[in-house]
Amino acid sequence: MRGGTSKGAYFLAGDLPADPGARDGLLLRIMGSPDPRQIDGLGGAHPLTSKVAVVARSADPEADVDYLFLQVAVDAPEVTDRQNCGNILAGVGPFAVERGLVPAGDTETSVRIRMRNTGELAVATFPTPGGRVDYTGGAAISGVPGTAAAVVIEFPQGAGPLLPTGNVRDTVAGTEVTCVDNGMPVVLIPAAALGADGYGTPADLEQDTALAGRLREIRLAAGRLMGLGDVENSTVPKLTLLAPPRDGGAVATRTFIPVRCHTSIGVLGAASVAAGLRVTGGVGEGIARLPDSGDRVRVEHPTGFLEVDVDLDPSSPVVRRTAVVRTARKIFDGTVFPRPAATAAP
Numbered sequence: 261m262r263g264g265t266s267k268g269a270y271f272l273a274g275d276l277p278a279d280p281g282a283r284d285g286l287l288l289r290i291m292g293s294p295d296p297r298q299i300d301g302l303g304g305a306h307p308l309t310s311k312v313a314v315v316a317r318s319a320d321p322e323a324d325v326d327y328l329f330l331q332v333a334v335d336a337p338e339v340t341d342r343q344n345c346g347n348i349l350a351g352v353g354p355f356a357v358e359r360g361l362v363p364a365g366d367t368e369t370s371v372r373i374r375m376r377n378t379g380e381l382a383v384a385t386f387p388t389p390g391g392r393v394d395y396t397g398g399a400a401i402s403g404v405p406g407t408a409a410a411v412v413i414e415f416p417q418g419a420g421p422l423l424p425t426g427n428v429r430d431t432v433a434g435t436e437v438t439c440v441d442n443g444m445p446v447v448l449i450p451a452a453a454l455g456a457d458g459y460g461t462p463a464d465l466e467q468d469t470a471l472a473g474r475l476r477e478i479r480l481a482a483g484r485l486m487g488l489g490d491v492e493n494s495t496v497p498k499l500t501l502l503a504p505p506r507d508g509g510a511v512a513t514r515t516f517i518p519v520r521c522h523t524s525i526g527v528l529g530a531a532s533v534a535a536g537l538r539v540t541g542g543v544g545e546g547i548a549r550l551p552d553s554g555d556r557v558r559v560e561h562p563t564g565f566l567e568v569d570v571d572l573d574p575s576s577p578v579v580r581r582t583a584v585v586r587t588a589r590k591i592f593d594g595t596v597f598p599r600p601a602a603t604a605a606p
């Protein structure tokens with residue numbers, strides 16, 4: 261399924277091995293990793309198209325289904341559950357209805373999803389006229405051609421602290437940053453502080469080896485400060501460069517996830533950026549042009565924008581509610597034939 265601006269394989273938990281090692285080995289072979297082209301599997305040769313959702317009925321009375329997100333590395337034999345994904349999340353509700361885990365309503369269905377990577381809850385609402393998922397509709401999201409049915413995703417108050425270092429600003433590897441986590445750990449960095457082009461294309465930014473070196477230093481130091489330990493081989497924290505908006509939004513962003521530059525921005529990544537901008541005293545001050553509180557924060561990114569509804573008490577600071585609109589689409593449903601384990605790439 262496509263979920264938002266990502267694409268991945270969605271599985272019922274019961275269809276995969278229960279042992280995480282066996283499960284991850286199978287997923288690597290299904291996606292065709294490790295291989296920069298993922299030529300022998302379903303993966304699309306980019307972290308945004310090498311993703312997996314594992315969905316099951318939930319035992320939690322507050323949730324209908326459990327969703328475990330797994331990032332399958334493209335050119336390394338790695339599968340990680342250390343990060344969540346709000347884009348793949350957009351397909352979880354429709355998948356749960358398609359697979360009979362949740363009964364569909366007559367016009368629309370709301371699915372309460374326990375996101376097992378973070379323990380947090382999301383509620384996804386989407387059209388199900390006549391009790392069937394309808395993927396067609398008029399909602400457009402930047403980074404995806406055409407329009408589709410809106411999947412409205414709401415996140416009640418997050419579980420962890422919004423400012424994981426306890427500070428609004430930290431000086432990390434010689435650069436002032438704001439470390440924020442509204443569902444995704446993100447380090448906010450003024451692009452100008454690194455001499456980087458905050459409006460550059462992802463391809464150009466990825467080729468800047470000096471920038472990559474600075475980002476790596478910041479990531480390793482910020483990861484420790486954020487309580488994430490050694491993040492050398494982790495996909496979090498993400499790094500978002502901030503620049504003044506230029507398309508009527510609140511801020512221009514370029515996000516590293518954490519090495520490749522995102523062609524748009526992650527959903528939870530954008531939720532963290534929007535919350536971080538709303539916190540008084542963050543590094544976004546003087547760069548972002550924020551709308552009145554109550555209005556959506558429009559986060560500009562390389563292929564358009566993502567609007568985030570974030571209701572935040574800036575004094576605590578605590579996020580009371582976050583919401584976004586995404587779309588999703590079922591692309592195919594069937595049997596995958598993974599590369600046999602015996603012929604795995606060296």
Ligand code: NQM
Pocket residue numbers: 265266307308344345346347348444495498517525526527528529530
């Ligand atoms: O932040 C990419 C994506 C993501 C994650 C990444 C995401 C999110 O765009 O919620 O969706 O940051 O690795 O799919």
